Amino acid sequence: MAKYIVRRLLLGVLTFFGITVIVFFMSYLAPGSPLDYLLADPTISAEELTRRAAQLGLDRPVYVQYFSWLGQLLQGNLGFSYRTYRSVTEMIGERLGNTLLLTFSSLFLAYLVAIPIGIHSARKPYSTSDFVSAAGALVVMALPGFFVGMFFIYLFSAKLGWLPMSGMYSSNASKSVLDLLSHLAMPAVCLAMQQIGNVMRQMRSSMLEVLSEDYIRTARSEGLSERRVVYTHALRNALTPMVTLFGSSLPFLVGGAVVTEQVFSWPGIGGLMVSSITTRDYPVIIGITVVVAVAVLVGNLLVDITYGILDPKVRYS
Amino acid sequence: MGMIKKQDKARSYYADVFQKFRRHRMAMVGLYVITLVLLAVFVLPLLLGLDPITSTRGKAFLLPGGEFPLGLDGLGRDNLARLLYGGRTSIQVGLLSTAVSILIGVPLGLCAGYFRGWFEALVMRLVDIFMSFPSMILILVLVSVVGPSIWSVTLIIGIMGWPDFARIIYGNVLSVSQKEYVEGARAVGATHPRIIRDYILPNAFSPVLVTITYRTASAILQEAALSYLGMGVQPPAASLGNILNTAQSLTTLTMRPWFWMPPGILLVLIVLSINFIGDGMRDALDPKMKV
Numbered sequence: 001m002a003k004y005i006v007r008r009l010l011l012g013v014l015t016f017f018g019i020t021v022i023v024f025f026m027s028y029l030a031p032g033s034p035l036d037y038l039l040a041d042p043t044i045s046a047e048e049l050t051r052r053a054a055q056l057g058l059d060r061p062v063y064v065q066y067f068s069w070l071g072q073l074l075q076g077n078l079g080f081s082y083r084t085y086r087s088v089t090e091m092i093g094e095r096l097g098n099t100l101l102l103t104f105s106s107l108f109l110a111y112l113v114a115i116p117i118g119i120h121s122a123r124k125p126y127s128t129s130d131f132v133s134a135a136g137a138l139v140v141m142a143l144p145g146f147f148v149g150m151f152f153i154y155l156f157s158a159k160l161g162w163l164p165m166s167g168m169y170s171s172n173a174s175k176s177v178l179d180l181l182s183h184l185a186m187p188a189v190c191l192a193m194q195q196i197g198n199v200m201r202q203m204r205s206s207m208l209e210v211l212s213e214d215y216i217r218t219a220r221s222e223g224l225s226e227r228r229v230v231y232t233h234a235l236r237n238a239l240t241p242m243v244t245l246f247g248s249s250l251p252f253l254v255g256g257a258v259v260t261e262q263v264f265s266w267p268g269i270g271g272l273m274v275s276s277i278t279t280r281d282y283p284v285i286i287g288i289t290v291v292v293a294v295a296v297l298v299g300n301l302l303v304d305i306t307y308g309i310l311d312p313k314v315r316y317s
Numbered sequence: 318m319g320m321i322k323k324q325d326k327a328r329s330y331y332a333d334v335f336q337k338f339r340r341h342r343m344a345m346v347g348l349y350v351i352t353l354v355l356l357a358v359f360v361l362p363l364l365l366g367l368d369p370i371t372s373t374r375g376k377a378f379l380l381p382g383g384e385f386p387l388g389l390d391g392l393g394r395d396n397l398a399r400l401l402y403g404g405r406t407s408i409q410v411g412l413l414s415t416a417v418s419i420l421i422g423v424p425l426g427l428c429a430g431y432f433r434g435w436f437e438a439l440v441m442r443l444v445d446i447f448m449s450f451p452s453m454i455l456i457l458v459l460v461s462v463v464g465p466s467i468w469s470v471t472l473i474i475g476i477m478g479w480p481d482f483a484r485i486i487y488g489n490v491l492s493v494s495q496k497e498y499v500e501g502a503r504a505v506g507a508t509h510p511r512i513i514r515d516y517i518l519p520n521a522f523s524p525v526l527v528t529i530t531y532r533t534a535s536a537i538l539q540e541a542a543l544s545y546l547g548m549g550v551q552p553p554a555a556s557l558g559n560i561l562n563t564a565q566s567l568t569t570l571t572m573r574p575w576f577w578m579p580p581g582i583l584l585v586l587i588v589l590s591i592n593f594i595g596d597g598m599r600d601a602l603d604p605k606m607k608v
Contacts, residue, residue, distance in 0.1 A: 015446050023458070030462040135343065138596070142589040144538055146545045146561060147581035150570060158571035165567075248448075255453025259542050273454070274546050277461040285458055292454050300449055 001308065008304045012297050019293045020073070024066050027282045078287035083279055088287035092269055096291070098168060099268030102261070103253050105188045107246075110195035115242075118203025122238075123230060125208060134204075137197035145190055145256050149263030152186045166265035187264040194256045195249055202245045207238040240310050247303030250296050334523075337601035344597020347590035354587055358404035367398035369555045378573070387575050390563070396576060399555040404583050406556040410471050411537035415529055417475025418536075422482025423525065429483065430490030430521075431513060441487065444480040452477045456539065460548045467550045470543055474536050485528045489521035496520070523602050530595030534588045541584055557584045 053059050060068075072079065078088035121130040157165040168183050169175050210216065211234055219233045220226075258270035265271065269288050276284040338344060361367075372392050381388040387396035429440040456473055463469045493499065494517065502512050543549030544558025552559055557580040564570060564577035 015449070018446060019450065026458060026462055138592050139589060142534070142538075142585055142592055144541055144545075144581070144584055144588075146542060146558075147577075147584065150561065150564070150577055150581070154570060154574060251449060251451040254451040255542075258453055258457070259546065262546060273457060274548075277457055277548060280461065282461075285461060289454055289458055292451060296449060296451065 004308050005305055008301055008308075012301050016293065016297055020070060020290065021066070023286055023289050023293075024069060025062075027286045028062055028065070030280075030282055073290065078290065079283040081276075081281055081284050083276075083281045083284075088283050091272065091284060092287055092291055095267055095269045095272055098266065099257055099261070099270060102184065102187055102191065102266055102268060103257050105184060106191035107195060107249075107253065109188055109192035110199050111242075113192070114196045114199035115203050118200045119207055119230065119235070119238075121200070121204040122207030122211060125204075130204075133200060137200045140193050141197035143193060145194055145259045146263050148193060149186070149190045149260060152190060153263075156186060168267055183264075187260050187266050190263070191253070191256050191260045194252065198249060199242070199245065202242060203238070206241045207234065210234045210238040213237075240307070243303055243307050243310065247300045250299045254292055254296065334598075334601045338597050341597035341600055343593045344600075347593030347597070350586055350590040351594065354404065354583070354590070355408070358401045358408065362398060362401045362405075367395060367401060369394060369398040369402040370553050381575055387579060388573075390576065394553075396579075399560055400557075400579050400583060403555040403557040403560050403580055404587065406467065406550055406554065407537050407540060407558075407584065407587060410467065410474070410540040410550075410556075411533045414471045414475035414478060414536045414540075415533045417472060418478030418532055419482055419525070419529070421476065422479035423486050425479065426483035426486035427490055427513065427518070427521075430487040431494060431509070431517060437487075440483060444483050444487075447477070447480040448484075453539070453542070456543065457546075457548060460543065465543070465548045465551055467554060467556075470540055470549045474539050474543075478532050478536060481528055481532050482525060485524050486521060489524055490517055493517055493521045527595050527599045527602065530591050530598060534591040534595070537584070537588055537591075557581075 050059070058065070069079075076089055078092070080086065081088055081091060084091070117133050121133050124130055152163075153165050156163045163186055164170060164183050166183075168180060170179055170183075211230075216229060216234055219229045224233075254270075257268065258273055260266065261268045261270035262274050269291070272284065273288045276288070362369075372394055373389060376389050378389065381396075385395055385397065387400065390396050390399065425440050429437040456477055459473045459476075460469060463473065499512060499516050502516050507515075540549055540556065541558035541561075544556045545562050547559070547562055549558055550556035552563070560580045561577050564573075569576050
């Protein structure tokens with residue numbers, strides 16, 4: 001087990017450095033530099049510009065710049081925004097929690113809805129209800145998040161007036177949980193819809209596989225009720241592959257969060273990413289990319305380790 | 318003689334697949350819908366002489382009816398024309414970027430599966446890295462560096478889609494390479510390019526057809542999301558995503574649903590019918606295949 005974890009860990013570290021190299025050099029090639037704001041001043045002299053460049057280390061070879069950036073990164077310093085001059089770590093820090101709240105509540109919703117449907121489909125494969133839920137999964141997966149979001153706002157906010165359109169709280173003065181939940185409802189459902197189809201399909205196929213195992217036949221032959229067979233004997237084993245699905249759905253979740261946050265003006269890092277791209281604020285763009293990379297890597301690592309514990313077979317593959 | 322036999326066999330295999338496909342009801346519905354959509358976005362604008370760019374002065378926000386069934390937008394442009402040209406943009410970006418993904422992914426996956434060794438390790442590790450990272454974030458970063466336009470978006474979405482193809486062809490090449498006929502070809506001294514062209518590729522390619530449909534659908538969704546965020550196809554060119562972007566203002570969103578409902582529904586129809594066709598193809602080619 002220890003060997004398995006170490007191997008996964010090394011792989012994760014390797015991937016992380018790969019991503020930092022790619023991201024850093026992309027930002028190096030990107031148009032615009034930290035000196036641009038100085039150029040707005042027409043009286044600035046060439047000497048002053050070179051002095052500032054030296055101060056920021058921009059005159060050094062690119063690989064030296066990369067390593068000094070990496071050194072700062074490992075200390076948790078992501079540099080400063082070109083626009084607000086604030087620390088990028090701070091800007092991301094104050095929004096990261098909101099994004100996590102949105103993504104995890106949407107995941108929770110997706111699993112809550114999709115797992116029972118998946119189990120039901122697997123118990124009666126090729127029945128009408130199985131066909132309907134399979135078609136439903138395809139339809140839900142084809143719905144673009146921003147269109148669903150706009151439709152929700154139109155229906156539930158504008159027409160019915162049930163839910164607030166955007167943001168996280170109605171006012172900054174009074175922050176109640178109920179108010180938060182009413183703001184969270186539409187974005188979370190919208191993001192959950194993009195996950196439901198996959199979770200449902202995976203649950204159905206892994207349940208089908210488990211139900212054809214010998215020990216299930218044994219359990220049935222012992223005269224256990226069908227309910228007992230499905231929910232105590234089969235379900236536990238059928239849920240194991242769902243752990244992997246959680247890992248592979250992380251990237252899509254993050255991508256979906258960028259769009260969903262934009263639709264509902266949810267104050268998370270997705271919205272920050274979009275506004276930073278519009279203003280070409282590279283330190284913030286790079287910072288978010290690195291943070292997302294680390295989050296996804298750590299998520300996948302945890303998933304791999306959990307899976308290794310749950311299913312000893314994978315440790316040796 | 319040998320050549321003729323081989324072709325006969327190939328034809329009957331795909332004829333058989335087509336027979337099965339035709340029995341897949343949802344796939345056939347998808348095929349009809351996408352045909353109608355293609356006619357609507359590529360032929361109808363020419364027949365009606367629609368113009369998505371020119372503004373009719375002083376008639377911004379004209380209500381639907383008469384000459385303009387979907388009214389005019391905030392700049393006095395024909396909403397129906399923009400809808401159809403937007404659909405055309407979506408399909409064009411989807412197909413071209415998928416072509417880019419195939420051009421990168423298929424050769425890499427093919428060589429990784431055929432030659433094995435360090436090349437296999439390198440390519441498959443890259444596939445893992447690409448698939449474990451949110452492609453939407455990388456696409457956004459790349460677009461911010463290159464600058465948004467229909468061509469940069471097509472290329473970037475295409476580049477980010479290569480792992481899907483590399484992975485599917487890799488797995489198939491691995492299993493096809495073990496077959497006796499490949500051994501036989503090797504034994505009689507066929508060169509690598511010849512083995513790949515005549516024995517490996519024809520037998521490992523069919524799952525790629527299914528991946529093409531799924532990849533096209535997700536490329537269309539990615540382009541729409543980018544354009545919705547303002548990072549994709551730039552106005553005045555129309556795209557389903559950027560029409561929805563301009564409809565985000567509160568009054569348009571709540572008071573003028575005819576601005577944004579039709580492009581949203583058209584987008585869903587396109588993606589859905591492509592996915593249904595993909596499902597039908599998967600079942601027809603091999604019901605056990607996992608894509």
